[in-house]
Amino acid sequence: MNSRRMTALRQYARLECPGLWRETAEAPRREVIVFFREASLIIADPRSEQPLAHWSLPAVQRLNDQVPAIYAPGDDQDGEVVEIEEADMIAALSTVRGAIEAARPHPGRLRNWMLGGVLGLVVLGAFFVPGAIISHTIDVAPAATRARLGEMALADMVRVTGAPCAAPLGRAATETLATRVFGAASWKIIVVREGLDHPVHLPNRQILIPASLVENHDSPDAVAGAALAEGMRSQLDDPLRPLLQHAGLWATLRLLTTGRLPDGAMNGYGKALAEDRPPEVPAEELLTRFTKAQVPLTPWLRTLPQTERTAALMADDPYPEGAPRPIMDDNEWVSLSGICR
Secondary structure: OOHHHHHHHHHOOOOEEEEEEEOOOOOOOEEEEEEEOOOEEEEEOOOOOOEEEEEEHHHOEEOOOOOOEEEEOOOOOOOOEEEEOOHHHHHHHHHHHHHHHHOOOOOOOHHHHHHHHHHHHHHHHHHOOHHHHHHHHHHHOOHHHHHHHHHHHHHHHHHHHOOOOOOHHHHHHHHHHHHHHHOOOOOEEEEEOOOOOOOEEEOOOEEEEEOHHHHOOOOOHHHHHHHHHHHHHOOOOOOHHHHHHHHOHHHHHHHHHHOOOOOOOOOOHHHHHHHOOOOOOOHHHHHHHHHHHOOOOHHHHOOOOOOHHHHHHHHOOOOOOOOOOOOOOHHHHHHHHOOOO
């Protein structure tokens, strides 16, 4: 891509203009401000500048060849459109669409496809910083997409861990454990036989626990602490981020524009996650959350490498004598202990 076009892309980075927006086919048009940003088109109220809609730039479609130009946020969007007369904004959207089209394959034109794909990716890499693309995708991903990506991540993880342990009474006990640890929040705790030496979390509120945490202890306190700490790790950063970083920029753009990752984008993610070292949760947050959940810290900390940090946390354990109320009853603990049998 030549330098003029690159300069043009940069000059559009903070562009804004008035427009007429219609939320649905039946809704009246209203005046708005349209903001051109790194990875999205933001439609906002002209008085308060409160956002009314966020459109993914790669998905924006122009519906006519006249001025005012009419745009939609993608296919099947229930009649939502915006009309724009500002020439610079129209040129900016045209430039971006051209870069994206250049990156798409054209059957029967292999040489042009390769050249266009390389140039398109150069533009996307320079203008849409990969981190911004991923962050925007995370921001706009609906619950259904998160659930689907969570199932894809679990399917790839099973290649490393084998099928999750599934004894019926044991699975019921994991639900009891999740409710006790996380309260009303909906979490799924999954116990696996092999492939993990520490808990990991996946999108859609899934925590995988190695079987050793339920088979090698006399009480559920250690597995409760491990699950709670892993749930806290999932809040340090969105679980979609490492998944999309593994999938790559092109796959993330495909997810933005079609709602689906390309085949094979998740391959190897489970192995990478199992081999990654989990980040530490700040000590003060651990103490606060374990205190609120009424879960003792020490049993879980004893499963970790012993350091000055773990020793200090044990000394500050809010429940050194054990949980003030049971994690689960004895029968449920027996069922959980035998979930992999």
